[in-house]
Amino acid sequence: MTESSHIHHGIDYVEFAVTDMAESKRFYEAAFDWKFNDYGPTYAGIQKPGGEAGGLRLESEVSTGGPLVVLYSTDLDMTLTRVREAGGKIVKETFDFPGGRRFHFEDPSGNELAVYSEK
Numbered sequence: 001m002t003e004s005s006h007i008h009h010g011i012d013y014v015e016f017a018v019t020d021m022a023e024s025k026r027f028y029e030a031a032f033d034w035k036f037n038d039y040g041p042t043y044a045g046i047q048k049p050g051g052e053a054g055g056l057r058l059e060s061e062v063s064t065g066g067p068l069v070v071l072y073s074t075d076l077d078m079t080l081t082r083v084r085e086a087g088g089k090i091v092k093e094t095f096d097f098p099g100g101r102r103f104h105f106e107d108p109s110g111n112e113l114a115v116y117s118e119k
Contacts, residue, residue, distance in 0.1 A: 014054035018109040030086035062109045069113045076117035
């Protein structure tokens with residue numbers, strides 16, 4: 001029996017609804033160097049070593065709110081610059097919280113995510 005890389009009840013995959021597949025892929029590649037597995041015009045998997053971390057799912061509109069996906073960065077200021085340059089909308093400028101710093105942004109489809117780093 002081989003051990004699975006999946007964690008029982010752990011978050012295994014995150015899907016983002018997007019309204020423009022090409023623009024969303026361009027944004028995430030420019031901001032975070034993400035690469036994609038294309039499964040046709042309505043779905044692209046987000047690559048990670050050994051598999052996928054999630055996907056982009058084409059929808060006619062995006063509902064905001066719900067869980068907040070938080071990404072990690074070893075250089076928060078550089079990541080903030082890249083998100084801005086890629087066309088992300090900063091909705092909460094960088095702020096301190098116990099243990100680190102973070103900012104929130106919206107992607108081109110209006111999904112809100114956050115990026116944090118340790119102090």
